[in-house]
Amino acid sequence: MTAAPIVLPRDADGRLTPAPPPGELIDMPRFPVNAKHELANTEQIGNLERATATIRGKRAARASEVANWEELRSAAEAIKNKVARNLDHYLLEAEAKLTAAGAQVHWARDAEEANRIIVDLVKQTKAPEVVKAKSMVTQEINMNEALEAANIAAWETDLAELIVQLGHDRPSHILVPAIHKNRHQIRDIFVREMGIYGTPAPAGLTDNPTDLTAAARTHLRNKFMRAQVGTSGGNFLVAETGTLVVVESEGNARMCLTLPDTLISVVGIEKIVPTFDDLEIFMELLPRSSTGERMNPYSSMWTGVTPGDGPQNVHVVLVDNGRSTVLADPITRQTLRCLRCSACMNTCPVYDLVGGHAYGSVYPGPIGICLTPQMRGLHSAVDLSLPYACTLCEACVDVCPVKINFPEVTINLRKDVADHKRHDHRPHLETTAISAAGFFFAKGSRFTLMTKASSLFGRLFGWKRYFKGHTPWPAKVWTSARDLPVPAKQSFRAWWKKNHERS
Amino acid sequence: MTPPASGLKVGLFATCVNDLMFPETPRMVAQMLGRLGAEVVSSPKQTCCGQMFTNTGYVKQGLQTVEAYIDAFSGCDYVVGPSASCVGSVRDQHSWLTKDHPNLHQEAVELSAKTLDLTEFLIDVLNVDDVGASFPHSVTYHSSCHSLRITKLGDRPLRLLRAVKGLTLIDLPDADRCCGFGGTFSMKNPDVSIAMATSKAKAIANTGAQFVTAPDNACLLNIGGILHRQQARIRPIHLAAILSSKESA
The missing domain is CATH 3.40.50 (Rossmann fold)
Known part of the structure; x- marks a missing residue:
């Protein structure tokens, strides 16, 4: 059966799909600059606070009802560590099993190579478009824009990804990418944009969630029915069977995985689990940690090609894109255990205020500030600032289903940033200040000198009690919003000496 | 009745922030531990737990404060500080900061294990919940x-x-x-x-x-x-x- 060729309309910019914001994420300014910008968006802060508080509560309830939750976390950690230690073996095993089951396996060293493979595969089908199941790795490699550049439209089908795409926006969360938008904003986006890229929003669309979902369903239905190519990621790839697993809430991924004749799954090489039995641990941990549900509504599993049922051309693109570099460090490679559940960002007080757009990375929050600089390297302004976008409060440590020790990775990365600053042959105020402080903190006798200076300062300004602004750097960073007590007139050690060391 | 802490030599870990900004806090701890019978010592060799350096990525400077810490408190039965964060840093970081320095590592590990927050010392070591305080607020x-x-x-x-x-x-x-x-x-x-x-x-x-x-x-x-x-x-x-x-x- 050959359908009539589809000619897709172009928008005012001459594009097939809505243009995302200009520029590359990696070129964004330093985190503190982005964060300041986001903090000015009070509507967004309200949207985020409401959403993360709800999801935090659900996760806590669903985790606490599992009696052996801590054992499950430890088991998941151990399995993922075993995968990391033997990744070469498991990847080859997965490739052999996938190939035997009729899938074609492709290897991509980086984003560019992955996109080249995907574009070529779609071109071979002559399809003008693909329907996309929600996937983080395709965001990471920016697949949509690579396809657009090759005159192929990539349609997001996850409801929140659709909102983001139609809104000419970027995802701000890995699980709920439109978390920064409320329903009034979503209604406006649907009304304005749907008609340009397909079936328009129904007349008189309200901001009632049921109506919004119905509008998305109608808009997507045409795209699903005519799609010749689907793309997906993969939550897990079982090495012993070659089975790919996608878990989701909406059923749209299931449509992408089953309706088109060609399926291209893009999978990070760390997504391996060794055996099918191992899955039971992750299927218990992931939905509870992620959406706060006992189980997710749709779990799709497929192993290569099933003749006469579902896609007959099945491709798997295994993507490295910096992962083997992360693997090289035995301490910090623990981030490769990540399941992309989002529990860490839902619990992060920094993410809560600034949202995902401040991070210059598709992975925001605690996992983002670790994994992104690890994968991209400490080169760009934003990547050098990300390891510091954290108070080390460790709330994320308690909720991570694979027990990633985020502060351990963060501090190791900060060490690398500090080393980088020492060796880039440029003056850094911070390095100088910390080295000077380090001299005085290295010996008690030197620290005593410092306390004497501080007490003198305290006596000079003692009448004030507090500094209230108008202070020189570095104090002014603090006093812009916070009063700072004047140092004590007598240090503790001076008091001790006076009262205990009479001789 | 013997006071609960008698016979214990307790190093008072003032912490840098308290030493400079809030000296009344370690002063009150010294007096409280004294009342409870401890032999309280406070060495001027102490500086800081080091987390300001370590947590900013300056591990060398962090390590130097561990040396000062060992210098100040070795020989104490316990080291007690009125700061959960500084005590946590000693217990969590001094061991790995010294891992490549065998001359320091053993002592750092032993001293970390003896370092307690004031509340831990009162409840776990002295078994005291009620310190006899009164604060009508x-x-x-x-x-x-x-x-x-x-x-x-x-x-x-x-x-x-x-x-x-x-x-x-x-x-x-x-x-x-x-x-x-x-x-x-x-x-x-x-x-x-x-x-x-x-x-x-x-x-x-x-x-x-x-x-x-x-x-x-x-x-x-x-x-x-x-x-x-x-x-x-x-x-x-x-x-x-x-x-x-x-x-x-």
Whole structure:
């Protein structure tokens, strides 16, 4: 059966799909600059606070009802560590099993190579478009824009990804990418944009969630029915069977995985689990940690090609894109255990205020500030600032289903940033200040000198009690919003000496 | 009756922030431990736990403070500090900071294990919940992040507070959320830090309590800075000051 060729309309910019914001994420300014910008968006802060508080509560309830939750976390950690230690073996095993089951396996060293493979595969089908199941790795490699550049439209089908795409926006969360938008904003986006890229929003669309979902369903239905190519990621790839697993809430991924004749799954090489039995641990941990549900509504599993049922051309693109570099460090490679559940960002007080757009990375929050600089390297302004976008409060440590020790990775990365600053042959105020402080903190006798200076300062300004602004750097960073007590007139050690060391 | 701490040589770990900014806190701890019978020693060789350096990525400087710490406190039965964060840093970081320095490592590990927050020393070592304090005021408790998740003080501070005569404890909503201090975070990400501190200060002021207490003066410096700027009525006070209070109604 050959359908009539589809000619897709172009928008005012001459594009097939809505243009995302200009520029590359990696070129964004330093985190503190982005964060300041986001903090000015009070509507967004309200949207985020409401959403993360709800999801935090659900996760806590669903985790606490599992009696052996801590054992499950430890088991998941151990399995993922075993995968990391033997990744070469498991990847080859997965490739052999996938190939035997009729899938074609492709290897991509980086984003560019992955996109080249995907574009070529779609071109071979002559399809003008693909329907996309929600996937983080395709965001990471920016697949949509690579396809657009090759005159192929990539349609997001996850409801929140659709909102983001139609809104000419970027995802701000890995699980709920439109978390920064409320329903009034979503209604406006649907009304304005749907008609340009397909079936328009129904007349008189309200901001009632049921109506919004119905509008998305109608808009997507045409795209699903005519799609010749689907793309997906993969939550897990079982090495012993070659089975790919996608878990989701909406059923749209299931449509992408089953309706088109060609399926291209893009999978990070760390997504391996060794055996099918191992899955039971992750299927218990992931939905509870992620959406706060006992189980997710749709779990799709497929192993290569099933003749006469579902896609007959099945491709798997295994993507490295910096992962083997992360693997090289035995301490910090623990981030490769990540399941992309989002529990860490839902619990992060920094993410809560600034949202995902401040991070210059598709992975925001605690996992983002670790994994992104690890994968991209400490080169760009934003990547050098990300390891510091954290108070080390460790709330994320308690909720991570694979027990990633985020502060351990963060501090190791900060060490690398500090080393980088020492060796880039440029003056850094911070390095100088910390080295000077380090001299005085290295010996008690030197620290005593410092306390004497501080007490003198305290006596000079003692009448004030507090500094209230108008202070020189570095104090002014603090006093812009916070009063700072004047140092004590007598240090503790001076008091001790006076009262205990009479001789 | 023998006082519970008699025969114990306790090193008083003042911490750098207290030494410079809040000397009354370690002073009160010294007096309290003395009353409980301990032989309290405080060496001028001590400087800091090192987390300011370590957590900013300056591991060499962090290691130097470990040397000073060992110099100051070796030979003590326990080292006690009125700061859950600094104590947590000693216990969590001194071992790995010294891992490539065999001459320091063993002693760092042994000393870390003997380093306790004041509340741990009172409850776990001395088995004392009631230190005989009296503080006739309403108080809300900010459980610092490091007290909860690194030092793992659990409900020890609350047990001590509940035993204080006249004290009314008021629950703080979202008590486990960070106040935004984060050491050098407050300098490197001032806007986020201030936004977090403002939100925490608001929750604290909304309790209607007269005092906010915590096991760390650093958090109180941050939260108190906002409260003072906003001329809020609620005042920050270190847990040790409440436990030392003899104020009658």
